[in-house]
Amino acid sequence: MFPQNAWYVAAAVAEIDGRPLGRTICGERMVFYRNERGEATALEDFCPHRGAPLSLGRVCDGRLVCGYHGLVMGCDGQAVSIPAHSVERFPAIGRWPCVERHGFIWVWPGDPAQADVQAIPAFEWSGNPGWAYGGGLYHMACDYRLLIDNLMDLTHETYVHAGSIGQPEIDETPCKTRREGDTVITERHMVGIQAPPFWQMAMRENGMDPAQRVDRWQICRYSPPSHVMIDVGVAIAGQGGWQAADACKTAATVVDFITPETRTSTWYFWGMARQFKPDDAELTARIREGQGRIFAEDREMLERQQSNLAHWPQRRLMNLPIDAGGVHARRVIDRWLAAQTAIGPHDAPASD
Amino acid sequence: MFPQNAWYVAAAVAEIDGRPLGRTICGERMVFYRNERGEATALEDFCPHRGAPLSLGRVCDGRLVCGYHGLVMGCDGQAVSIPAHSVERFPAIGRWPCVERHGFIWVWPGDPAQADVQAIPAFEWSGNPGWAYGGGLYHMACDYRLLIDNLMDLTHETYVHAGSIGQPEIDETPCKTRREGDTVITERHMVGIQAPPFWQMAMRENGMDPAQRVDRWQICRYSPPSHVMIDVGVAIAGQGGWQAADACKTAATVVDFITPETRTSTWYFWGMARQFKPDDAELTARIREGQGRIFAEDREMLERQQSNLAHWPQRRLMNLPIDAGGVHARRVIDRWLAAQTAIGPHDAPASD
């Protein structure tokens, strides 16, 4: 299961441009749109009149209008009007704390009283003209934790992504895992290696000689409920690795927002933020395309891993040092699950 | 659930031209074909020999021949022969009262003893050279009652069919609902309005000036189990509306035969009968195409409404005056359900 009292990425901002978006988050059917004040809003995707999904309607002057019979819904979940009739006795529908940050719509699917927008993490790349960001969204038929495992253990790159970012040196270099509060950090530093194809491309774009020996790093940071930021890059060998001067390195952050749809399906918001050539939109598009291809390679593996685990529910998995990142992340999740009194809008309808 | 002791439309006559048709009606797997006397016939779609669906076979001299091993089935559900063997001890399969009327095959999925062909409604447009009829069949993944609700409350046209038959005046004009026995009638009369696109097209075809102000009417008639006939049309404003002389109006009947397939899926036979230019086959085709496009707009709404109601089974819906037609129709259905002792051919195999 998933922590409900937590902030999740629900959508990219462009997805609610001018029209409502229906999406299930943590098992809740939600509709997202901008209200009268332009604020991102999350309501239950259920018209209290006849049960139609509000996401099939439209947004009119910041109010959601049901596409079936024209009920006008307020951003507090209380019906405002319906043509020619009173909505006085209409029950409110659920609403969830929702906010726009970093180019995404964030939602808190749990107890609204506990939501604190300060808890949404800050990112150096967000709104920073020195950085460029590009990314996409995949739907994966697996438990969100399998995706966290995947991203907190990059040895899989050697096997799953052999043609792009994988290389034997990943396997050969031990990783170190530590915890800082609820953050789990796994890092690996490869020294004096040949850059793999993806990084040779990036070096070339960044004006570096791709044939040079490099130091390569991967610093994965999990933070709850399910965000994984990975500092990645290569620097000319011997110049300090990830701490090398900008002139002799090519660096980026892999951005992974992992949002449970149901117990066995996940919305995967992936992207890359980079500090080199931030104004080159064509390069952003090219990187996004390459990253999209790479991350699609994980999908079959994760979905069939999910299927295997469902087929053999009693089997215990092995936890090796390479799995420590995922293991620690799951412990954080388990603590969050234990701490929360699971209250969704279902069970405790919002009252005004 | 659905009344079983009732007449439903199972197919258009053309669907059984020369070949058997397999179709599930009210949860019963049926095969339809014409027997030796050319009569529409409904049997269980199950060969008593090895369980093959008889609908994969063919009709030979008015007898259904199983496509697996050649069993010849009689229209009473009793096997007639199978090559080289005796069928003496073969159990009969179920059969249902079945009759051809108004260009459709009608079936009674309940107790045969209670079936009365006189109970099949008559229609002015049926077999009448002054009328033309065109229509089609949609499969909808929803409870048949959601479709009745939809057709007994045409305010949805303003939202779902904004580009064709919807217009704000529908919302603004109250409807009146009344019952006459088991028939439920909901009517709305709009006065001195501009015709919407579909009706402008129809006026033009009928030799009227589409820019003229009109009175528009919608008279929905539900009759059990699930037929909805809607008298619709426009007349030059002030000439008496639906009672205006033929020369100054364009009128038609929307024909809706709604047949449950299962509890959550429905066969929707839709069509339009019109009194103007009945011999213009090209116009019939054009209207059918337009109507098909309009009715397809309802499908996503109804299927997702069904999904929402299944997701939130405890939620009560709101019944407004606009919903009165559907509410009354559901009461009639509930009375029919209570009245019938549910006996299907399953439970009480037909005996001779």
Place this chain on the structure above:
Amino acid sequence: MFPQNAWYVAAAVAEIDGRPLGRTICGERMVFYRNERGEATALEDFCPHRGAPLSLGRVCDGRLVCGYHGLVMGCDGQAVSIPAHSVERFPAIGRWPCVERHGFIWVWPGDPAQADVQAIPAFEWSGNPGWAYGGGLYHMACDYRLLIDNLMDLTHETYVHAGSIGQPEIDETPCKTRREGDTVITERHMVGIQAPPFWQMAMRENGMDPAQRVDRWQICRYSPPSHVMIDVGVAIAGQGGWQAADACKTAATVVDFITPETRTSTWYFWGMARQFKPDDAELTARIREGQGRIFAEDREMLERQQSNLAHWPQRRLMNLPIDAGGVHARRVIDRWLAAQTAIGPHDAPASD
């Protein structure tokens, strides 16, 4: 259910050329590949590290390498290594007796201790330069026994395959069924008939006049668990039928290996071995294409028969003399099921 202590065909040999093959056999998720000694090997398709399917990996020097994190699996189901870590405490995964015979990979999904490769049947056409073999694989959504019924009663050819191998004389000629131990034999001999289209083609290819009257035979041999070999052919009328001299007959064996995937789905390895023009590869391809088309005609019938039997689980089917082959085969299966103590690798993990 299916006998587990039995040999089934799991794959054609070409399917494991250079890469592992994942396939479910008798409910067990298996991966097939060639080990270090080139031997066909069947293991559970489950990496003991994190549950990934091993079939998504690759074969490297005869060892299966997991495509997720590089675990190297031994052909005894015991992990050999994983980069940079010890696999000492990794549990073994299940393995099953597996062997290559007759161009196929055979597997024994039951108790390994009872597996005897001598029990795999011999076939005259296998490895015999006087014969040619061609065939294919179909996935059928039905109980494997429906396919045995189908093949042990060829009267269905008259109806299902009217355009190729069916003819009325099949129905008109009684068949005889007998048992020889666990083998069930059903045979039919048609005398002085016109050959149907498929056999006219074969006669032409074999240098015979297709217009001649022929004697035609069908000798179906079921052997457990679910193999059906059918000797088929035509000889110039009056020359002894299937015992006629080679010069005046055209003969072949229809090869059917029927392997349960689950209770309601089946792998169907079909093919034809022939004694005429064995070196004509183009003819082999043509026959395979024709046979594939014919056997595809059975698929819809069998899948919808399966659906009907699931819909009416209480109904008893009729057993006619034409069904005797299937009835006897089912009795053999029932005896095998009763005899075996069902032990799969699930329940009793293989120990060394």
